Amino acid sequence: MTRHSISKTQNHYVDEGEGDVIILLYGLFGSVNNFRQLIQHLRQTRRVIVPVFPFFEMGTSINIFTLTEFLHDLTEEIGLKKFHLLGNSMGGHIALLYALKHPHKIESLILSGSSGLYENGMGDSFPKRKDYNYIKTKTELTFYDPGTASKELVDEIYETVNSLRVIQILSLAKSAIHNNLCKELSNIRANCCLIWGRNDIITPPAVALEFKRLIPHSTLSWIDQCGHVPMMEKPKAFNSLLDHFLESLREKTF
Numbered sequence: 001m002t003r004h005s006i007s008k009t010q011n012h013y014v015d016e017g018e019g020d021v022i023i024l025l026y027g028l029f030g031s032v033n034n035f036r037q038l039i040q041h042l043r044q045t046r047r048v049i050v051p052v053f054p055f056f057e058m059g060t061s062i063n064i065f066t067l068t069e070f071l072h073d074l075t076e077e078i079g080l081k082k083f084h085l086l087g088n089s090m091g092g093h094i095a096l097l098y099a100l101k102h103p104h105k106i107e108s109l110i111l112s113g114s115s116g117l118y119e120n121g122m123g124d125s126f127p128k129r130k131d132y133n134y135i136k137t138k139t140e141l142t143f144y145d146p147g148t149a150s151k152e153l154v155d156e157i158y159e160t161v162n163s164l165r166v167i168q169i170l171s172l173a174k175s176a177i178h179n180n181l182c183k184e185l186s187n188i189r190a191n192c193c194l195i196w197g198r199n200d201i202i203t204p205p206a207v208a209l210e211f212k213r214l215i216p217h218s219t220l221s222w223i224d225q226c227g228h229v230p231m232m233e234k235p236k237a238f239n240s241l242l243d244h245f246l247e248s249l250r251e252k253t254f
Contacts, residue, residue, distance in 0.1 A: 011074050012052035017043030020107070021080055024050045025071070027089025028172060029157050030229075034088065037235040049080075055168060062168050063175030064090065068097040075105065084246070086110040088229060089202070090176050097181075099188055108249055109192040110242060113203045113228040116181040117210055120202050132158055143227040144199040185214035192218040193245040195238060197226030219245070
């Protein structure tokens with residue numbers, strides 16, 4: 001994956017493929033690598049952009065609102081007029097905030113394991129962040145199959161929560177927890193596809209059902225034996241559901 005940067009702002013992003021634009025947003029403990037298989041699939045027919053969130057460069061002022069502004073600034077800087085927006089976990093929360101603030105730019109919305117209503121995570125503190133096995137166990141709980149949590153992934157998360165930047169992580173986590181979108185979701189006008197792991201314990205199935213109830217033009221699909229990050233754990237099933245949704249939108253335009 002090739003990273004690009006904007007000389008004026010030094011904002012970084014991945015840009016692959018050509019065609020209709022789809023932007024992918026990862027969660028608090030995620031990275032571009034969460035979308036590796038999804039990018040390989042989508043870039044065959046679409047232009048795929050993954051912003052690299054400046055989780056630490058923003059300092060203690062970081063929150064889900066400043067990241068939403070970062071996303072908007074990036075889309076303006078690279079000249080994107082309209083696009084599909086896909087978010088996982090906190091990335092879904094940011095996608096919702098963006099869709100509410102800039103509805104004219106949203107072609108469609110795809111959410112998977114999104115925060116914004118309720119979530120169980122590592123919490124807003126890390127009492128055992130020096131304990132590698134603790135971080136490993138918490139990471140494994142993200143998936144139905146704990147084997148999906150590779151050593152590379154656990155090492156990446158362990159390094160993140162033990163960095164000197166933990167204050168930014170806590171600030172960002174708290175801003176997501178304290179922002180409940182229940183009363184605003186009825187204002188979403190874009191077609192919305194919800195793709196949920198049926199065994200997600202971070203944002204349980206009840207959360208998906210509530211999103212489905214509150215977002216007007218939404219559909220909900222389940223992936224069995226799957227946790228919080230379906231595009232990593234069940235990539236073929238996720239890609240198939242996503243393709244079906246995007247193709248159904250294309251058919252509506254003809």
